[in-house]
Amino acid sequence: MQPLSAPQEIPSAAGDRHSASASAIVAGVAAIGLVAGAVTMWVQYGTAVFFETIAAGWQACF
Template sequence: MIAASAIRLACPENGPYLTAMVQPVSSQQGVMAATRPQGRVASAIVWAAAGLGALVLLGSLSLWFHYGTTVFFEMIAAGISACF
């Protein structure tokens, strides 16, 4: 079945079809370079997330040192239970 369809595709009367199919897939004109502002936006998002993570870690450590471990864990448990 596959061999029969391959023979039909390569018949001489299908010449214009085969000529159109042999064109290059891409050219150098279609290639676009990455723009610089996209890199800046991505970098700003990463730095903002890192800063937010650092603030959360700093806040957690300050609560830990101020209230001690028992009260710290009780506050975290109370906050989680209040959310759910």
């Protein structure tokens, strides 16, 4: 038995997956950079100064 119509190709969403994974990588790199900066500040300035700096930053933003 022959099919009545030719099979149609379903377009893939490979481009969408590629851009989603690229944005996830960028977000991951940014998060790692923020954590590395926080650890660097902690080591350089000590605990008390680190928390005071973070608190001053929050107060300046809000």
